[in-house]
Amino acid sequence: MSDKDKTPPADIEALADAGIAAPAVQGTGGLTARSGLRRVVITGAGTINALGADVASTLNAFREGRSGITQLQFRDVERLSIQIGAQVHDWQPEQYFNRQQILLYDKFTQFTLLAAKQAVEQSGLHFEGALGFRSGVVLGTAGGGLNTWDENYRAVYEEGKNRVHPFVVPKLMNNAAASHVSMEFGLRGPSFTVATACASSNHAMGLAFQMVRSGAAEVMLSGGSEAMLCFGGVKAWEGLRVMSKDACRPFSANRNGMVQGEGAGVFVFEEYEHARARGADILAEVVGFAMSSDAQDIVMPSAQGAERAITGAMQDAGLNRDEIGYINAHGTGTAANDKTECAAVAHAFGHHADRLMISSTKSMHGHLIGGTGAVELLACIMALREGVIAPTIGYEEPDPECALDVVPNVAREARVDAVLSNAFAFGGLNAVIALRRI
Template sequence: MWRGLAEGRGAIGEVPWLREAKTQYRHGGGLLDYAPDAHFSASEQMLFDRATQFALLACDQAWRQAGLQLTEQQAARTAVYIGTAVGGSDALDAVYRDLYRDDCLTLPPLTVPRAMANAAASHIGLRYKLRGPSLTISTACASSTQAIGEAFRLLRHGAIHAAVAGGTDACLNPLVWRAWESIRAMAPDTCRPFSKGRRGMVLGEGAGVLVMETLESARARGAPILAEVLGYSANCDAGDIVKPSETGAARAMREALQDAELPPGQVDYVNAHGTGTLLNDRVETAAIRRVLGEQADRIVASSVKSAIGHLMGAAGAVELIAGLMAFERDLLPPTLNHQEADPECDLDCAPNAPRAQRVNTLLKNSFAFGGLNTSLVLRRPEVAA
């Protein structure tokens, strides 16, 4: 993903398996070259939905990079917090077709454990023998950002030793795709956040997982520190089930900065929610300006969704990992597919090309149906040291 973003390449294109579903649109951020047989046995594939497979693979990458080795006592205090918007939707799509199209009298015996929303979190716990709290957070598009934030709270209060946190979703099936088409929020071709002429969101799939621990623990074992989480906030507009609120979004950002004990002037980069819908991008721009004031004219606010699509419950975690390019490479992810400036989305979104820039503090936004708003504040590891 970092290579693609650094080269200004996108992963959005036609999803071949949607042709048979006769969907109105077929462009998404699909993992087209994914081969389950290369990673999981036949019996595991019967048990693991596509979303669970993605979560296990992402966790394996994170676990190996973190180099975390736990005693039995530490494993008993290691949490698994995974966000998902729709859980095992691939499994549900398949059994609905069996039941209602093919009139099957029986369904696969592992349907329930395969489709249940907590499957990914539970299988991560099983694989790594993690016996701490296991929580599945389903707050639509804010799910994985909130999972990371809640794990951060547990760590800060000393309730756990470490955490595996992130999110997963695999929504590119006829069931979920047709549902999103019916709400008329999808673009016919690609995602163009903050651009004049944008026509909506584009679905994607994948997972992102982080290994989290206290700064003291990471330093003591010489772990590779990617970033330090400083602040977190989550709230609900209690206004409308689908329309975003500038007030709620601004409050999440402001309270996350207060939690981090940082003034708005220290934010260098906003890893935006940036869905590419007319209303969301306009509202997020206004909320960022309300919180950051004059600093909003000096920062980049870019959307990773322009490159990979909207990963639903996994979106926040994967986009945040993409944003860590800013710390690792002094390079900001671009907002691809940008055609023309929109006066109502007048922030610098790094249109169409990555931006070489040093960043010390990153603000991550995720907003969701249900009036849910979540923001995280992160700092580069050298500053943390």
Template sequence: MHRVVVTGTGVISAIGGNTAGFWRALLAGTSAIREILSVDASQIRFRNGAEVRNYVPEEHFEAKDIAFMDRFAQFAVLAAREAVSDADIEWTPDLRETTAVITGSCLGGRAAEESGYWELFHNGKTRVQPLTIPLSMSNAGASHICMQFHIEGPAYTISTACASSSHAIGQAFWMVRSGAAPMAIAGGSEAPFFLGGLKAWEAMRVISKDTCRPFSAERSGMVLGEGAAMLVLETLDAALARGARPIAEIVGFGMSADASHITQPLAAGPARAMRLALRDSGLAPEQIGYINAHGTATEANDRIETAAIRSTFGSHVGKLAVSSTKSMHGHALGAAGALEAVASVLSLRHGMLPPTVNFLTPDPACDLDVIPNHARAAAIEACLSNSFAFGGLNAVLAFKALP
């Protein structure tokens, strides 16, 4: 079994178009939640989201490539480009042949599908755009990453709602640790701002009409976000041999199913996933100093997650710092776990913990140290990143600091 490290990260998000910008915004407590501009929100009961503003595809891709790439797939490639550059990978034929690419996406290119449906059912057209299928397929992000770097190893996409990219990173970690692949590019991407998708979320009645306030008594629901994040994973020995500087070590992964309700979570499932991640990592609960929470700011999630954390950590919970960065970059659905994994490894590297912003009044049912509103300096040994999805599917990643 190999030790596995993160040697590169890439991000495109509402709060930053690259890893450095993302990290600066997290530490500054900058929230990108504001009026939705890409869709006519007059038809929707909520008005706010965390969009990637001022994004121009032509600045990043040639026109012939854009024709084959939905927004979510473009985001995936941009994040992968940065992660590969950050890791300073020198591609060899053997490395290209064996590297894994594992991505997560909840919706994939659903916006491209909606555009076709609009032409058929609203405009009375008899045919749709010929590239609708390659644009809409959820594995397009993984496929385009492979084509970008001529990677021919195992590649696939996981779709487990809001846990998609955490499942993807966990599976990639296990592959590299076992020796099934020497290196992996793993993460997730999402672009949920299209009318039909927003109307579907409106019908769920879980979206806030103002902002995202995780764990705060005044919270009124989640806020959608978009973007992508990718991580380069490789063995510690290989990273050191080529002179790379690892960001952090990924040491554990746990997953579970509630097997209870399609939308209503239980504390037992998330607690089981956290315990399994700890067991897989070999870490004691007392070694965890920070948890990047799923923290959606819905009443059910925040209270259930608090109960799960208390169940898992017992008396150590008083020494745990917990925050939800969704309060800044929004809930990016299938990309959320990857964005939060990047936030977690950067917290370990820099000894700074991002805050839960928009926080007003503590909720007695969410009695955790949620790092309210301002980042905190803290050198911690290890952390968890939680992702809990509709369908009762839970994924937890464990990371450890490196000297």
């Protein structure tokens, strides 16, 4: 990093205090245009999902191309027409939380806290004193405490009970996880929850990135979680008739729908100089983020909207398209998403689309809806740090409408310097993050 890229933090803070957002960077690119903006790095990561209860086991599954999709196990599952999912089996909250905490934490909060603890532990950060006031947490979730809704609706409607536990509201609210993370670690700065369906985590992480970059915060915990695998959660999705009954096969011509997953991913986003000064192990640099809206249809995606988010993220990062080596796709395994996403990537990258790799790890950890971008960022970090590209498993038949290198079925060794992570939500809300090796 050269001196011209540095700006005294006091100036940034003055800008932030005055309510002035980060300078516009769209379309300019390059470090010069970004001067005045601070660099943001990832210094901690944590997860629990169907592939494992930590980052190491999840990355092992990525390397092995192992699926976490199994027969769902929960009450009334026999009344569902969709009975598979990437479920966290044998979840025993007593291993991690005391009785009072379990009464207060919905499963999506439990998953979040576990992932956040791993991330903070890896970062080595402590938030006592001034740092706590300069740190916050932004998380994504779509369903929030859906298990709590489900259990208590069953109690009052089906079982005819007229009394519910006093913690129902604080358990189910979408900001519960973010609030408990703030309490657990003493994060006293900006904290909130983002709900943009399948793009929630990417929107959350993008905002966290912007806040550290602009100087609004020094450290942000970010990512997301989802725990929608319960009778009501899956039944609602069945209605749309976009779920697969047998497997998630993104980009494969015989794909027949998405498979839901559950879990959480949480990261520590930290200002670069702050991380360097304390000798932190830097996992990757977050270099760009862009959002766009299709403004078109509540469920059908638009290639133009997706493409604008992809090119916007590269512009924000000051990256040329031929610098992108890997894209973690949204890749839901539905007919509509995969062909639209491939069209967007092909158009955004031109000839370079034939040279980059794009894979959907949803084939392994399922679609974590509001938490999915967070778990998928792990594949991006693995690509940058370890030079291993997570595969798209379940790939059986080429689809001419998805004619990209989707890293079929087997992980691949490849050195990549910069990557993107795509998320395109129902409602036409798109969010793409760019990371770079450091």
